[in-house]
Amino acid sequence: MRRAVVLxxxxxxxxxxxAGCGGTKKKAAPxxxxxxxxxxxxxxxxxSTLTIGTDNPAYPPWYGGSAGHSWKVSDPYxxxxxxxAVAYALAKQLGFSRDQVVWKYVPFEIAKAPGKKPFDFDxxxxxxxxxxxxxxxxxxxxxxxAQGIVVNDGTPISKxxxxxxxxxxxxxxxxxxxxxxxxxxxxxxxxxxxVFPTNAGAVQALKNKQIDGLVVDLPTAFYVTAAQVPxxxxxxxxxxxxxxxxxxxxxxxxxxxVTCVNKALATLRSNGTxxxxxxxxxxxxxxxxxxx
Amino acid sequence: MASEGDRRxxxxxxxxxxRLLEGLRFEGEGARGVVIALASTVVxxxxxxxxxxxxxxxxxxxxxxxxxxxxxxxxxxxxxAFVLNVKVFLVCEVFILVFALLIAVLRSLPGPxxxxxxxxxxxxxxxxxGVPTILVIALLGFGAPALQLSEVPxxxxxxxxxxxxxxxxxxxxxxxxxxxxxxxxxQEAAARSLGLSRVQALRSVxxxxxIRRVIPPLLNDFIGLQKDTALVGTLGVVEAFNQSxxxxxxxxxxxxxxxxxxxxxxxxxxxxxFTDWLIVRDRRRRQAAGVVG
Amino acid sequence: MSAIALEGVRKSxxxxxxxxxxxxxxxxxxxxxxxxxxxxxxxxxLRCVNLLEPLDAxxxxxxxxxxxxxxxxxxxxxxxxGIVFQAFNLFPHMTVLRNVTLGPRNALKLPREEAxxxxxxxxxxxGLADKRNDxxxxxxxxxxxxxxxxxxxxxxxxxxxxxxxxxxxDPELVGEVLEVxxxxxxxxxxxxxxxxxxxxxxxxANRVCFLDAxxxxEEGPPNEIxxxxxxxxxxxxxxxxxxxxxx
Numbered sequence: 001m002r003r004a005v006v007l008x009x010x011x012x013x014x015x016x017x018x019a020g021c022g023g024t025k026k027k028a029a030p031x032x033x034x035x036x037x038x039x040x041x042x043x044x045x046x047x048s049t050l051t052i053g054t055d056n057p058a059y060p061p062w063y064g065g066s067a068g069h070s071w072k073v074s075d076p077y078x079x080x081x082x083x084x085a086v087a088y089a090l091a092k093q094l095g096f097s098r099d100q101v102v103w104k105y106v107p108f109e110i111a112k113a114p115g116k117k118p119f120d121f122d123x124x125x126x127x128x129x130x131x132x133x134x135x136x137x138x139x140x141x142x143x144x145x146a147q148g149i150v151v152n153d154g155t156p157i158s159k160x161x162x163x164x165x166x167x168x169x170x171x172x173x174x175x176x177x178x179x180x181x182x183x184x185x186x187x188x189x190x191x192x193x194x195v196f197p198t199n200a201g202a203v204q205a206l207k208n209k210q211i212d213g214l215v216v217d218l219p220t221a222f223y224v225t226a227a228q229v230p231x232x233x234x235x236x237x238x239x240x241x242x243x244x245x246x247x248x249x250x251x252x253x254x255x256x257x258v259t260c261v262n263k264a265l266a267t268l269r270s271n272g273t274x275x276x277x278x279x280x281x282x283x284x285x286x287x288x289x290x291x292x
Numbered sequence: 293m294a295s296e297g298d299r300r301x302x303x304x305x306x307x308x309x310x311r312l313l314e315g316l317r318f319e320g321e322g323a324r325g326v327v328i329a330l331a332s333t334v335v336x337x338x339x340x341x342x343x344x345x346x347x348x349x350x351x352x353x354x355x356x357x358x359x360x361x362x363x364x365x366x367x368x369x370x371x372x373a374f375v376l377n378v379k380v381f382l383v384c385e386v387f388i389l390v391f392a393l394l395i396a397v398l399r400s401l402p403g404p405x406x407x408x409x410x411x412x413x414x415x416x417x418x419x420x421x422g423v424p425t426i427l428v429i430a431l432l433g434f435g436a437p438a439l440q441l442s443e444v445p446x447x448x449x450x451x452x453x454x455x456x457x458x459x460x461x462x463x464x465x466x467x468x469x470x471x472x473x474x475x476x477x478x479q480e481a482a483a484r485s486l487g488l489s490r491v492q493a494l495r496s497v498x499x500x501x502x503i504r505r506v507i508p509p510l511l512n513d514f515i516g517l518q519k520d521t522a523l524v525g526t527l528g529v530v531e532a533f534n535q536s537x538x539x540x541x542x543x544x545x546x547x548x549x550x551x552x553x554x555x556x557x558x559x560x561x562x563x564x565x566f567t568d569w570l571i572v573r574d575r576r577r578r579q580a581a582g583v584v585g
Numbered sequence: 586m587s588a589i590a591l592e593g594v595r596k597s598x599x600x601x602x603x604x605x606x607x608x609x610x611x612x613x614x615x616x617x618x619x620x621x622x623x624x625x626x627x628x629x630x631l632r633c634v635n636l637l638e639p640l641d642a643x644x645x646x647x648x649x650x651x652x653x654x655x656x657x658x659x660x661x662x663x664x665x666x667g668i669v670f671q672a673f674n675l676f677p678h679m680t681v682l683r684n685v686t687l688g689p690r691n692a693l694k695l696p697r698e699e700a701x702x703x704x705x706x707x708x709x710x711x712g713l714a715d716k717r718n719d720x721x722x723x724x725x726x727x728x729x730x731x732x733x734x735x736x737x738x739x740x741x742x743x744x745x746x747x748x749x750x751x752x753x754x755d756p757e758l759v760g761e762v763l764e765v766x767x768x769x770x771x772x773x774x775x776x777x778x779x780x781x782x783x784x785x786x787x788x789x790a791n792r793v794c795f796l797d798a799x800x801x802x803e804e805g806p807p808n809e810i811x812x813x814x815x816x817x818x819x820x821x822x823x824x825x826x827x828x829x830x831x832x
Contacts, residue, residue, distance in 0.1 A: 112544045114356040115349065131543035135356055172528055176541040194448075194528035195538055201434065205528055208437040210446050253352075482674035485635055486688030486740060487664030496687060500678050 037260035039095035044257070045120050050096045052076070052087050053106030053119035053250075059199065060227070061219050061281050062125060069103065076103040082219070082281040083123045086142050089273050093264035108176045112136065117252040121261065125217060127178040128248040137258045140265050141246030142274065147182050148221035148237040148288050150206065150214045150229065157212045158235060163187055163291045169212035170194070174202050178245060179215040182238060187215075203228045219282045236291040355545070362547025366539040370548060374532035374555045377521040380449065381559075384456045384521075385514055392461040396468035397494065413465070420462020426523050429455035433527040448527040460517050467509045471502030508574065511567040515560045522556075532556070586649045588613045588775045589634065589744055593643035596629055603629045605799035607643070611744070611777060616770050618786035618807075619779040621796035622822060627779035628671075630796070631746040634777065635668045648743065664692050667737030671749040673729045675721040675736070681708070682717040685736045693740065700739075707735045711765055727758030731765055738769075745769065747778040783826055787811050795819045 045051045054063070057072035064080025067073055074081055079088045079098075091101045104119050111122045114135050127145065128138045149166070151157045157169045166187050172194035173179035183193045194211055196202035206214045207229050216224065221234045251258045268274050344350060398406075399413035432455045437446040445451070475498050483493035525534030532552045539548035587610040596604040603626045611617050619627045632638045634645060636652065636659045644653045652662045676684050682704055689700035708714045711731050721729055730750055737745060747766065751759045763785050770776065770789050780786050786793055787807040794804040795816070803816045814820045 108541075112541065114352055114544075129542070131545075135544035175534070175537055180538055181542060192530055195530055195534055196528035197526055197534075197537075201430070201526065201528055204434040204438070205448070208434060208440075208446060210434075210437055210448055211528070478670065478672060478674045479676065481632075481637055482670065482676070483687075484660075485637060485663055485668045486736070487660045487662075487692035488688065489660050489692075492691050496691060497676055501676075504678065 037094065037263055042094070042257055042260060043255060045118060046102070048100060050091050050094065050101050051104055051119045052091075052101060053104045053111060053117075053122035054083065054124045055107060056105045057199075058084075059220065060223050064281070070105070071103075077101075080281075082143065082277055083125070085277045085281060086268075086274070087123055089268055089277065090261065090264050093267055094260060111250050112176070114253065117255075120255075120257055121249040121251050123249050125177075125220070125247050126250050127245055129178070135253060137251040137253055137255055138248035139251070139258055140262050141244075141248060142265060143247045143278070144240075145245050145247055146218045146237045146240055147179055147215055147245070148218040149235045149291070150216065150221045150224045150232050151212060151235045152206065152209060152229070153231050153233045155209065155212060158233065160235065161289070161291065163238070166213065166291075170210075171213045171215060172196060172202055172205055172211040173215045174199060177216065179217070183215055186238065206232065218288060221288070234288045237288040239290050239292075357546045358550065359545050359547040362539070362543065362545045363551050366536065366548035367551040367554075370532050370535045370539070370551050371555060373530050373535035374552075376449070376524070376529070376531045377518070377556075378559070380453055380456070380521045380524055380531075381514075381518050384453050384460070384517060387453075387457045388460045388464050388517070389510075391457060392464035393468055393499075395461060395465035396472060397499075399465070399469055400472050417462045417465050420459050421466070423459070425455065425459045425520055426526055428459055429523050429526060431455075448529050449524060452524040452527055452529070456517065456520060456523070460513060460520075463513050463516075464510060467506050467513065468502065470509075471506035472498060474505055475501045505574070508567050508571045511563060511570070515563050515567070518559055518563070519556060587611060587646070588615070588648060589777070590646045591630075591634070591643065592646070594630070594633060594640055594645065595642040596626075596633055596638060597641055603799055604633065607799075607801060609794065609801060611775055614773045614775055615791050616774075616776045616778065616789055617792045617794060618790040619777065619794050619796055620781075620783065620786060620810075620822075625796040626799045627796055628748050631668060631748045631777065631779055634744075634746055635666050636662055637668075660692065664688070664740055665743045666746065667740055667742035667744070668746040669730070669733050669737050669748065669750050671752050673721070673726075673733045673753070675729055675733055677721050680718050680720060681713065681724070681732050684721065684732060685739045688736065688740045704735070704739050707738055708732075711735055711768075725758060726754045727761045730754065730762045734762075734765055734769075743775065745774055745776045747776060747780070749779050749781065751780070751782060781826075783811065783823075795822065797822075 039048070054076055056070070057067075058074040058076050058081075060074055060081055062081050062083040063071075063074035063076050063078070064084065065075040065078025068075040069077045071077075074084075076084050076087070079085055088098065088101065091098070106119055106122050106124070108124065108126075110118070111124060111126065112132070112135070121139065123142075125145075126132075126138075128141070132138070149171075157166070160166055160169075163186060167189050168191070169189060170191045170193070171183050171187065171189050173183055173196070175195050175197045180193065180195050183189060194202075194205065196205065202211075202214055202216075203224060205211045206224075213235065214221075214224065218234070218237050221237075225232050225234055249258075249261060251261075265274075345354075347353075395413050395416060398409045399417070401409060429452050432451040433448045436444055436451055479497055479501065480493050483497040484490070488496065522531060522533035525531045525537075528534075530538070532555055536548040536552035540546050590610040591607050594604055594607040595602065607626075607630060609617070619630065621627055629638060633640055640653050644651050646652065647662065647665065651657075676687065679687065682701065685704040685708065686697070686700040689695045689703060690697060693700075695703070705714060705717065708717055711734070713728065713731055713735065716724060716728060716732070721732070724732065730753075734747075734750070750766070751762050754762065759782070763782065766776070766778070766785075767789055778786070778790070790807050792804060793807045793810040794801045795810060795814075795818075796802070797816075797818050803810060803814060803819045810819065811823065814823060
């Protein structure tokens with residue numbers, strides 16, 4: 001009797017094993033990019049809709065307008081702000097009407113995870129790196145980014161003009177940005193830098209003087225100074241590294257849509273649209289002294 | 293009831309052989325039971341491993357979550373950051389043990405005179421257990437320094453520690469209270485009948501018995517505390533989990549999470565086994581005490 | 586002056602009146618046994634004397650001092666009155682010696698050596714010296730109760746209250762405890778004893794009080810109470826005891 005039970009248990013335990021062997025599926029090979037980039041031919045998350053992801057809140061100068069469509073601070077649907085404007089220009093180039101664009105709240109954690117994505121692409125100041133590109137696909141650059149540092153005016157760090165001069169200070173960056181890497185590899189500060197999961201936390205710490213300086217991309221640095229931390233200033237920007245850091249749109253790995261988006265981006269770059277949008281939305285984000 | 297010759301061996305004086313794996317016994321089956329249990333375990337694990345590794349997404353999952361290089365390359369830095377978790381854990385634990393005991397004692401004070409104190413202790417315990425820890429830490433870590441008072445510290449580790457102490461004291465106070473209430477009132481009567489004051493009775497007679505009884509649930513709470521030290525990271529302080537996120541974000545792979553998990557587990561599993569062992573010992577002690585009556 | 590005097594003592598728990606006007610006095614060196622059915626109020630009476638229960642009415646005087654008045658230092662009073670409970674109530678986390686020295690050291694603030702000297706002397710006297718480092722759960726019931734008596738004696742009380750101290754014991758262990766009490770009586774200890782051991786009460790008591798429904802229904806020398814009870818309820822009670830074979 002007991003032997004029978006044991007055998008039955010054994011069979012039960014082995015069942016998924018057999019199923020696993022038999023059920024091995026070939027990974028669906030990514031269909032080679034369709035030569036046509038007509039809107040009706042595109043590989044989309046939802047048919048005849050361009051689903052674009054970004055984080056919430058959406059901050060200037062990347063997004064503009066006032067809070068709306070369940071977004072806080074700024075509204076991606078506004079078409080205002082650099083990323084929103086670029087997204088709508090891209091949509092138009094790909095043949096979508098404004099109404100066919102749907103914005104989806106995508107936290108950074110989802111954007112970076114492997115596997116199926118709930119959006120066609122995510123546009124959220126995500127820097128390209130070869131390592132990241134092994135997990136998700138990136139578009140070509142839609143913005144070549146420089147990093148800047150925000151400090152409280154009148155504090156000792158506000159007199160610093162060189163990168164070496166930043167060493168003794170307590171610096172912070174936002175989690176998920178390349179700013180933290182820049183602090184560790186370029187500044188090499190003597191105190192352990194902080195890394196904040198949210199923009200709100202980073203900004204509050206700077207306000208409280210719990211950190212001396214906040215390293216962020218330059219456009220964001222100007223926004224922090226203008227709107228988030230009274231009495232702060234952009235101390236300077238860091239010289240671009242060879243190869244240049246850039247923001248790319250994030251796609252699910254193997255998504256054929258990336259080819260068509262890159263074509264559209266190339267057109268927007270060559271016809272001067274990107275430059276014009278940069279000028280319109282990020283003009284203030286220039287003119288910070290370069291730290292030596 | 294025991295006669296004089298019917299004494300049980302004193303467990304404290306003669307510790308029995310270790311039974312750390314008490315929960316894994318193969319009831320009444322002997323060697324045959326062990327063989328069956330082993331075979332069944334091997335078959336089951338094999339089935340799970342095969343099913344997972346044969347799944348279509350496995351190569352990707354394996355690369356992203358279990359990349360050996362990601363795990364090993366991130367480990368040293370995460371381990372260094374983990375020192376902060378351990379420090380926060382140890383320091384907070386001491387304060388929690390003392391503070392929670394104070395709350396529990398306040399709550400067990402009898403008589404109408406102490407009603408305000410009792411009410412305060414109850415409100416405190418309710419709030420501490422009701423509010424998410426992460427909110428309290430954010431509120432203290434960013435809020436208290438925002439007051440810009442020179443005597444208020446700005447250290448985020450300090451405020452995160454305060455948050456953990458406040459929250460966990462709510463839980464631990466309830467554990468203590470359960471222990472205090474489990475001591476029979478006749479023990480207090482006996483102490484008071486000797487002329488001991490209420491405080492003396494509490495200190496010498498009630499608390500020593502109460503605390504001994506609640507050591508397992510106390511340790512249980514500390515396992516939770518050990519994990520929650522990761523919340524210090526929400527204030528931007530680089531501790532083990534925060535460091536693992538930095539690594540994960542650099543490459544969009546999650547091997548570093550596994551490295552952090554290993555470190556946390558390395559502390560919590562021994563704590564958990566130790567707790568189990570204490571529970572088993574306590575149960576046996578009670579059974580033995582039941583014989584004596 | 587009475588060693589202890591109760592005047593019109595009343596005590597209720599909720600709506601249940603357990604003591605309904607008790608008047609009782611003990612002279613120095615007197616041994617009084619309280620007898621009566623379970624629930625007649627014997628234990629409550631003793632707990633009231635030790636101030637473990639507050640009175641609803643009446644007063645209690647210890648050597649002429651009213652101990653039930655407002656603002657009295659109950660800890661000081663309890664140091665002068667020893668009580669031994671039916672269930673021993675030893676402290677299970679302390680050794681025998683620590684059980685006995687706790688009161689002298691914490692309440693009387695005696696130095697450790699003096700408290701231990703006093704304790705060891707008492708343990709020796711009652712044959713418990715070799716148990717001094719044992720924990721209570723290693724002792725037999727009889728030994729535990731003897732330790733409990735020693736614990737109370739270590740405070741050098743003016744009065745001892747014994748609350749059914751043999752009721753939780755196996756019959757063969759009762760004798761050793763009664764022997765201790767007898768020795769205390771011979772030594773002149775003033776004692777108020779609630780007991781079911783009628784032969785012991787007859788033997789040791791100067792006076793026996795029969796408690797019924799919160800009142801002292803009848804009291805007198807043991808021979809009178811046990812052989813010529815006046816009250817029908819006393820007779821009833823004693824007959825039942827005789828039937829149960831305990832007299």
